[in-house]
Amino acid sequence: MMLSRVAENLYWMARYLERAENTARLVNVNSNLLLDLPPQVRPGWAPLIEITGGEAQFRQAYGEADERSVAKFMIGDTANPGSILSSLGQARENARTVRDYMPREAWEQVNALMLNAKSNLASGLGHRRRFEYLRDIIHGVQQITGLLAGTMTHDEGYQFLRMGRNLERGDMTIRIIDVRSANLLPGSSEALTPFQNIQWMSVLKSLSGYQMYRRAMRTPVRRPEVLKFLFKERLFPRAFYHTMMEVDSCLRVLPRRDVPITRLAALRSLVTAARPEAMSQEELHHFIDQLEQGLIMVNNTISDTYFLSTNPAVPGRMAVPSETEAE
Amino acid sequence: MAIRWGSYRIKGYYDELIRAAGKARPAAARVCDYLRTLKDGEIEERRQAAELAIRLMGITFTVYSEQEGSIDRAWPFDIIPRIIPSAEWRRIEAGLKQRVRALNLFIEDIYHEQRVVRDGIFPREILDSSKNFRPQCVGISPPRGVWAHICGSDLIRDKDGTVYVLEDNLRVPSGVSYMLENRLVMKRVFPELFETHSIRPVDDYPSQLYDMLCSITPRPVDQPEVVVLTPGIYNSAYFEHAYLAQQMGAELVEGRDLVVGEDDCVYMRTIEGLTRVDVIYRRIDDLYLDPEAFDPASQLGVPGLMRAWKAGQVALVNAPGAGVADDKVVYAFVPKFIKYYLDEEPILPNVPTHLCTDEKERDYVLANLDKLVVKPANESGGYGMLIGPHATAKEREEFVRLIRKDPRNYIAQPLVTLSTTPTLIDTHVEPRHVDLRPFILSGETVTVTTGGLTRVALRKGSTVVNSSQGGGSKDTWIVEETAT
CATH class of the missing domain: 3.30.1490.270 (Dna Ligase; domain 1)
Known part of the structure; x- marks a missing residue:
C-alpha cells in the first residue's frame, strides 16, 4: 500500500536532488571550459542560464551575464527556483513529509546537504573554492542515491524515486546538448576548429561521460559520435535512452501502468527511430523540442495516474521543462 | 560528589523514592543503593549514554521556523526512574478503569436520553453552556458505546501521599510515545537494573492500541484498514503520530489523503486507486475534522467525514463530541457519575473543586x-x-x-503541592516535582498503560511540567516491592 502523497513526495525529492547535482555539474564544467579556450572564442556564462531556462528572470535581476552573477544566480539565489539552494530546499521539504518511508540516514543526509550548502555558500560564489563546493554537492547527492539504493527497500516508493531521478536526468542531458551544440560553436568559423574537441569534451564531462564515451565509442570526440552516444547509448546512465529505459523498468512493477507505459513507449521510439548524428543544428533543436514535449507528457501522465494532483499545497509542483514552451 | 541520599532534602513534600533523609521507600531501595555506588564519572557516562540514545533514536518534538527549517528538539530526559510499587499501581489502575467506564457512560447518555440531567445529577445549564458539546453528535451510537477510546488522565500526589486525578484528557491526549521511548533509553543505559529487578514492561501499548482500534471497526473484516490522521509535519506532536503509525503498521495519513465517497465510505488515495478505510485514529481536534460539519476554512480535515461517521461506515477515535467530558466543570461531577452509572464508590479521588x-x-x-x-x-x-x-x-x-x-x-x-522525586542535577540529586499521565484504552476491553508518562519540572521549585516550559520526563517503573 502506498499513499499517493508519499509517492509524489518521493518522486519530487529525487527530481530536486538530481536537479541540484546536474546544476552543480554544469557550473563546474563551464568554469573549466573557459580556462581552456582563448578569450576571443569563450562562450562565457550566458549559455548556462539558457540551459536551465531562467533568462527572463536573470536579466531582470542581474543584467549582465558575467561569471559572478551567473554563479550567484545558479548556486545561491533562492529567488531562482532552479538554483542549487532552491532545489536542495525543495528536496528537503519533500523529504520531510516522507522521512518515515526512507532509512533515517537518508533524511539526515538530505538535511545536512542543504544546511552545508547554505552555510558554505560563500565558497561556492567565490572563484577559488567553487570547485570543491560543487564537488561536495555532487558527491552529497551521489551519496544519498547510493544510500537509498543500498538500504531502502526496493518497493514501490523506491520506484517513484528512481523515476523522478531518471526523468530529471534525461531532461538535463538533452538540455545540455541543445544549448551547447547551438551556442558553444558560434557559426562555423574556422578559428574554432582546434577547439571543437574541447567543447564537445566539455559536454561529455558535464555528464561525467568522457571516459565512458571513450570506452563505448572508441573514436575521437566528434559531434556525430557524441550525439549518438548521449541520445542512444543503452548502458550509459546519463544517456537519454538509458534514462527512459530506467523509467520503463520502474513502471513495470507499478499498478495501473498501462497509460504511462504507452506514453513512455512513444517517447522511446522517437529516440530509436532518430539519427541524431546526421541532424543539422536546426533539426537537432526541433528533435530535442519533441523529446521535451514527450517528457512533459510522461510526467503529467504519471502525475495524473498516481499523485494527489488536485492539491496545490504540495511543495514543488511545477511543470517539468517550462522554457521550451516559453521560447 | 556522587549521589548521597543522606544530604537529599525532601522539604515537606511527599517524595516518590525517599521517605526520610537517607531512607529509601521499599520499592526504590535497590535502585537507590545501586545509584549510591556510582562514581561521578560513571553517572556522567550514563547521562551521556542516555543523551546519545535519544539523539540516535530521534526522539524529538518539532519546532518549526521559516529561517531554520525544522528544529527537532531532543526531549529532556532524566535518568533516575520514578518508581511505583505494584500493589499501589493495581489500585490506581482499577480506579482509572472505573473512571473511564463512567465517563463513557456519561458521554453516551448525554448524546441520547440525558438521564443524568433528568435525574438531577448534572445541571442542565452546565450542559447548555458546554463548549465541547457537539449537537451534531446527538443520537449517534458509536460501536460498543465507546466515545473516549483513548484517555490520558493526569495524576498528582499531595503531601500526605494521596493520589488525585487532576484532569481527564479526552480529546487528543499525547505523550505515550515518550513513555515507550523512555523505556528503551533506560534499557540501554541501565541494563543491569533490568536484570536484577522485576520491572513490568510497557512495550505492549502499540499492539493494545492496534487491537482496540480493530475491535471497533464498523465493517466485519479480518484485517480492518486502520489509519492515523495527523495535521501534518508542522504539528508539535508529529513525532508521536508517525511513531504510533509505524509501531502499529498503520498508514499515517493527512486530510488530503482521504476522501468520502457518495456511498458515505471513507477512502484513502493510493497509487493503486482508492482503498477503503475502516478506523481512523485522528489526532486532529473536532472542529477541524470536517469542513462541511464544522469549520469551513479548515484545510486539515476531510469533507464529509462526519457524514461517513454518522452513517456508521467509519470509526473515529476518539469519537467527535467526546470532549464534552473534557471540561473542568464536568470533571467536578465525575465522582457523582461513578456512583450514578456504576453504583460504585470512586477509587481515585478528585482534587476538591x-x-x-x-x-x-x-x-x-x-x-x-x-x-x-x-x-x-x-x-x-x-x-x-x-x-x-x-x-x-x-x-x-x-x-x-x-x-x-x-x-x-x-x-x-x-493548591495541591505536587510530590517530588530525585532528579539528577549535574552529578548529584535534588528533588523535583512530578506528575503522571497514564493512558487508558477502551474498546472491547479496557486496558491501562503500565505506569505512564512521568513528567518532571526540571527547574528548581517549579511545578510546571510542560515540555515547552522547562519540563522533562522520566521512565516510570512499576516494581514488585522487595522486603528490606
Whole structure:
C-alpha cells in the first residue's frame, strides 16, 4: 500500500536532488571550459542560464551575464527556483513529509546537504573554492542515491524515486546538448576548429561521460559520435535512452501502468527511430523540442495516474521543462 | 560528589523514592543503593549514554521556523526512574478503569436520553453552556458505546501521599510515545537494573492500541484498514503520530489523503486507486475534522467525514463530541457519575473543586483567592490559570472580574503541592516535582498503560511540567516491592 502523497513526495525529492547535482555539474564544467579556450572564442556564462531556462528572470535581476552573477544566480539565489539552494530546499521539504518511508540516514543526509550548502555558500560564489563546493554537492547527492539504493527497500516508493531521478536526468542531458551544440560553436568559423574537441569534451564531462564515451565509442570526440552516444547509448546512465529505459523498468512493477507505459513507449521510439548524428543544428533543436514535449507528457501522465494532483499545497509542483514552451 | 541520599532534602513534600533523609521507600531501595555506588564519572557516562540514545533514536518534538527549517528538539530526559510499587499501581489502575467506564457512560447518555440531567445529577445549564458539546453528535451510537477510546488522565500526589486525578484528557491526549521511548533509553543505559529487578514492561501499548482500534471497526473484516490522521509535519506532536503509525503498521495519513465517497465510505488515495478505510485514529481536534460539519476554512480535515461517521461506515477515535467530558466543570461531577452509572464508590479521588456557578461556592472562591488555584474550564496546557498564593493583588483582582463575568468558565481548587522525586542535577540529586499521565484504552476491553508518562519540572521549585516550559520526563517503573 502506498499513499499517493508519499509517492509524489518521493518522486519530487529525487527530481530536486538530481536537479541540484546536474546544476552543480554544469557550473563546474563551464568554469573549466573557459580556462581552456582563448578569450576571443569563450562562450562565457550566458549559455548556462539558457540551459536551465531562467533568462527572463536573470536579466531582470542581474543584467549582465558575467561569471559572478551567473554563479550567484545558479548556486545561491533562492529567488531562482532552479538554483542549487532552491532545489536542495525543495528536496528537503519533500523529504520531510516522507522521512518515515526512507532509512533515517537518508533524511539526515538530505538535511545536512542543504544546511552545508547554505552555510558554505560563500565558497561556492567565490572563484577559488567553487570547485570543491560543487564537488561536495555532487558527491552529497551521489551519496544519498547510493544510500537509498543500498538500504531502502526496493518497493514501490523506491520506484517513484528512481523515476523522478531518471526523468530529471534525461531532461538535463538533452538540455545540455541543445544549448551547447547551438551556442558553444558560434557559426562555423574556422578559428574554432582546434577547439571543437574541447567543447564537445566539455559536454561529455558535464555528464561525467568522457571516459565512458571513450570506452563505448572508441573514436575521437566528434559531434556525430557524441550525439549518438548521449541520445542512444543503452548502458550509459546519463544517456537519454538509458534514462527512459530506467523509467520503463520502474513502471513495470507499478499498478495501473498501462497509460504511462504507452506514453513512455512513444517517447522511446522517437529516440530509436532518430539519427541524431546526421541532424543539422536546426533539426537537432526541433528533435530535442519533441523529446521535451514527450517528457512533459510522461510526467503529467504519471502525475495524473498516481499523485494527489488536485492539491496545490504540495511543495514543488511545477511543470517539468517550462522554457521550451516559453521560447 | 556522587549521589548521597543522606544530604537529599525532601522539604515537606511527599517524595516518590525517599521517605526520610537517607531512607529509601521499599520499592526504590535497590535502585537507590545501586545509584549510591556510582562514581561521578560513571553517572556522567550514563547521562551521556542516555543523551546519545535519544539523539540516535530521534526522539524529538518539532519546532518549526521559516529561517531554520525544522528544529527537532531532543526531549529532556532524566535518568533516575520514578518508581511505583505494584500493589499501589493495581489500585490506581482499577480506579482509572472505573473512571473511564463512567465517563463513557456519561458521554453516551448525554448524546441520547440525558438521564443524568433528568435525574438531577448534572445541571442542565452546565450542559447548555458546554463548549465541547457537539449537537451534531446527538443520537449517534458509536460501536460498543465507546466515545473516549483513548484517555490520558493526569495524576498528582499531595503531601500526605494521596493520589488525585487532576484532569481527564479526552480529546487528543499525547505523550505515550515518550513513555515507550523512555523505556528503551533506560534499557540501554541501565541494563543491569533490568536484570536484577522485576520491572513490568510497557512495550505492549502499540499492539493494545492496534487491537482496540480493530475491535471497533464498523465493517466485519479480518484485517480492518486502520489509519492515523495527523495535521501534518508542522504539528508539535508529529513525532508521536508517525511513531504510533509505524509501531502499529498503520498508514499515517493527512486530510488530503482521504476522501468520502457518495456511498458515505471513507477512502484513502493510493497509487493503486482508492482503498477503503475502516478506523481512523485522528489526532486532529473536532472542529477541524470536517469542513462541511464544522469549520469551513479548515484545510486539515476531510469533507464529509462526519457524514461517513454518522452513517456508521467509519470509526473515529476518539469519537467527535467526546470532549464534552473534557471540561473542568464536568470533571467536578465525575465522582457523582461513578456512583450514578456504576453504583460504585470512586477509587481515585478528585482534587476538591469549587464550581463558580454555585453562588455559595463562588462567594467562597472570591473571598479565598489567595489560597486557591483558579482554572478556566476548557483550556489545556496550563493556560489562563491563576495560582492564588503566588499571584499579585492585581492579578487576583483581574480574576475576581473574570469569574463574576463568566462563572461557568471557572473552577477553583486548593493548591495541591505536587510530590517530588530525585532528579539528577549535574552529578548529584535534588528533588523535583512530578506528575503522571497514564493512558487508558477502551474498546472491547479496557486496558491501562503500565505506569505512564512521568513528567518532571526540571527547574528548581517549579511545578510546571510542560515540555515547552522547562519540563522533562522520566521512565516510570512499576516494581514488585522487595522486603528490606
